[in-house]
Amino acid sequence: MPEAVALLQKYWKHDKFRSLQKEIITSVLGGHDTFAVMPTGGGKSVCFQIPALMKDGICLVISPLVALMKDQVANLQKRNIKAIALTGGIRSEEMIDLLDNCQFGNYKFLYVSPERLQSDWILERIKNLPINLITIDEAHCVSQWGHDFRPAYLKISELKKHFPTIPFLALTATATPSVKIDIITELGLHEPHVFEKSFARENIAYMVFEVEDKLFRIEQILKKNPQPSIIYVRNRKSCLEISSQLNSLGFNATYYHGGLSSKEKDKNMEAWMDEKVQVIVATNAFGMGIDKANVKTVIHIQLPENMENYYQEAGRAGRNGERAFALLLTNPSDITQAENQFIKILPDKKFLNLMYVKLNNYFQIAYGEGINEKFNFNLHRFCLKYEFPTLKTYNALQFLDRQGIITLSQEFSEKITLQFLIPSKEVMRYMSLNHNDEEIILAILRTYPGIYEMQTAFNLQLISKKSSHKESEILAVLHKLKEKEIIDYHSKNNDATILFNEVREDERTISRVSKHLENQNQLKKEQLKAVVNYVSEKSICKSRLILNYFGEETSVDCGICSFCITKKIKKKDTKLLSKEIIKLLDEDDLNSRDIQNKTRSSPDDVIFVLQELLENEIILVKPNNKYTLKS
Template sequence: MSAPTEDILSVLRQHWGHRAFRPGQEDIIRSVLAGHDTLALLPTGGGKSVCFQVPALAREGLCLVISPLIALMKDQVENLRKRGIKAEAVYAGMSHRDIDQTLDNCVYGPVKFLYVSPERLLTDMFRARAPKMRIQLIAVDEAHCLSQWGYDFRPPYLQISALRELLPGVPVLALTATATEEVRRDIREKLNFGATGQTFQRSFQRPNLSYSVLETEDKLQRLLQVLKGVGPGKTAVVYARTRKATETAAAWLQQHGLSAAAYHAGLPADQRTRVQQEWTSDKTRIVVATNAFGMGIDKPDVRCVVHLDAPDSLEAYYQEAGRAGRDELYAFAVLLWAPNDADEMRRRVLTSHPPLDVVRRVYQALANYSGTAVGGGELVAFDFDLGAFASTYRLKPLDVHNALRTLEKAGLVQLNEAVFSPAKVFIPIDARDLYRFQVANERHDQLIKAILRFYGGEVFSGFKNISEGQLSQALRWSTTDVRKTLEFLHKSGIVQYQPRHDAPQVLFTTPRHDAARLPLDARALDAARERDQLKTEAVIRYAAGTRCRQQLLLEYFGELDSAPCGICDHCLAEKRRQQPPVVATDLREQILTQLRTAPLTPRELLSGFAPAQADALKALLRDLVDTGQLRYTTGGQLAVA
């Protein structure tokens, strides 16, 4: 039975401080509370997590959340804990003991949310615990990963249907920001939606977001013009395809006086954290990042998202561009497009599907690199340095990257980008045995006492995050000595110690195969390549489009009857074409003449013209800024460039 409106609103107010739901959220929550299998399509920033967190908190029991993104999973767990809500996560890289303890907490403790990566669902450990948990809802985040027609298909997601057999009667909420009709049908089918299954979809239309494609042979120069045109102090995200490109672009912007920083998985964890925090708190205006940046970050006032390189699909572009203007105020989504970009995208699709002999060679090299025998290694993560790996086995780094993605899409391996995990300690022996050890080992006694002083009795009940730096300062030891002593205590069985970790990892998602007999379906791989080619062509058509950009995006997602948006580059150009050329020329000269005298704010400038000219003036000002004839001063005034 569904909860009364006041009940779910009180949950929202209590934990999030919001007085009302965003559009679409309440209908989705009511469907879930009524026990229906539910597919929810909400645009980026539409508040997907609230759609499973509120109904879970409104009822007894635990919500199982399936997500492929470890960094996002950890962020959500941390955010829930900050709100006083018990949450746990199980993902690649955790020790057997840590997973065991976490699952026990979900069976016997007051845990409300358990986040799990999909490859963990049908392990023996999870299958044994899941029926003992009071699971009241299964939430499937990034549900497009279920569909082979989607842009990010992940075979482990197909295990969710088997999980449903373990948990009969538990409803499923599938969530995604982007899905074509074909993908929506596939999600419902793969999740075995019941007869009462419901689908809720907000329009993909973003009335406040101005889409533009700017053709240029000098992307960095055009990027500078765009960001200066947005205005001083405004927050922006710039997406680039490679780590090197993020650093090059960030340095270029800094050289030209803009507050910018690079962000990618190759940076140390503390630097990534600092860049993100300084951008979120407006100390840094612009982040130049690879595509993972922005997921789960709730910053509504991003005024501009610029793509230096087009993503491989319109689904990805819509999600990333949609991080602009989540406060529903006017914002820009700009794709920079060079003359050779279409050819480069087509070439990239072909190289991203390497020959089978290369894939097999990389798989065998992974087995050698990790020391994994045939039949072993399932779900055991190992640190992975792509450069060192490629050099050791005389492979091209690009071949390694593409072969790993092929193996990942086939459900044979999983590659996790660097995710920071602090050092952890658990004391598995009882206090009396620990005391006897301390009496007999004075130096080790000092470290144990420091651990107990800082972290208390919780270290006896489960893994506890520790700071090796804090311990070294308290003991006046070097951090190296702290780590060596912890490693000794670990080998002695006195503590279980997991060192701080911040490196990419790979794991075999199945028992390791003989590389010569890899279960790879050549026809399925050919079909995947063809699907990727179709998605690439859709991006190229969008970039070359000669009508409303938003209409092109909406039609891709099945919305065929939308009106022109009126604010994209094509719509604005059409408005300018409809203006009498003499009037437009006259206005341009009047604007330039006024601004040559003194800089003015847009409002001051517009006040000197008739109200009927406002729309034409605004379009003209945007055009003059975009073409570099006008610029914004640090005080927010317009001046002749």
């Protein structure tokens, strides 16, 4: 394969292929349908980009991730390779021009979402292109048992009718055994050559620690490992809070989440990539196309939604092959919080049906009508009107979108953001002098406690309800506060749009798709159960647990995870430790960290003995989390 290696050297500056890349490229060049499971960081994109460059024509890449499509197109363009992505928000006239470029402009790559292929006129144009390879990225989306099922993927197999001699290449980073079978079946792959890279990452030590004070443990980890680190958190507010706390402790930290502007994202990302900061605190919006080889630690401080996501995020550590750490810090309340975040917000059939009926009523669509009608839509206003929980409603709308019943534009950021610029003491002084504004300002401060530290998304309807003032009155106060430079205030007109793709049939519509909903809800529950098992299981190697989840059986322990390390450490005599703790508590009340330091014991040993002493009613926990002897 001298030509393939020459292209690798010319465009990617590498002299040799990584594991399985050469075999996959050979299979594709031989005209075979090919299916590859390559864990994150394995170099999946090269597997279709090299063979596409070696053949005449254009490679069609089907991907559900707009950010990844844009990232790959930008990277190809940087290498002077002609590539186009048909992403959302492109007008029909512009789309026609782009497709003309593909047909007549010697382009090598066309990226589309699976939903785009459902437009008949786009499909007709693609059928007339000189397609040399059809690549299905994130192929697990075709499976109802995958962690991101998208019904539009089920229609990809129809391309086989139009391109019977063109090879399909299906790629995914994570797939359980049942998902692998689904991918081959649903995509209609013909006698595919299957390549699977082991999910084992022998240089990553998977660590799970139950801790009371997560920030203190993070501080210990980062001091011990001063190399580049990622800390994954659950929401945008935590990004700012944790990065601020780390900066105050003397670490250089920045943050990244979906609510930042492109300029802020690029600036913060660059600071971390160039190692001007050690730590980037991020939501799961961070990671698309990130390939930093020397990440030493990836820390999760809340439970992930599923093992697929956790494996991908943890796998951003140690891509240079050196020892790295994937740490998950937990405490007993995390499981309840994860259930609240991931399970309790799932819409059931009853809620989906009610929400769909109200949605049609909201836009005054009569039964049997509404097809192809488009409306501006404000999610928060809709939820307020019908007293629906926002996240559950959003999930229900997303489900209808994925089933093709509606098309939902993804523009759900708040219309207003604001931040207080003066200290709280000065705000109180202002309220004492301006009694008419007091109720509105108090409602804002009580609803958004972090509004002094950061630009905060602001729900006008919610504050109207809480303060018992009209929206116009609240806006007048906000304008006044901005003029006096008390707040920084931004307003955007960015309502979403909803396109109804079917006539309104209420329960008939929902009954048709409810089985998919039940399957998805059950899957999410099972996935979270697997995460809880990973965290709670104390008698199996953590690396083996991950491999078993993805269908790789092994009886060999990794030797470096938290379970394996604990096995190696000689356990302290619990009776002696118990006596030592009782003696210390006889002198003073102490928290677990103080006890750990004074006894020079491991956190696990200390927690075990403290639990025993609590159960035997020898000690008590005070409201300030300090332990004391029971009198």
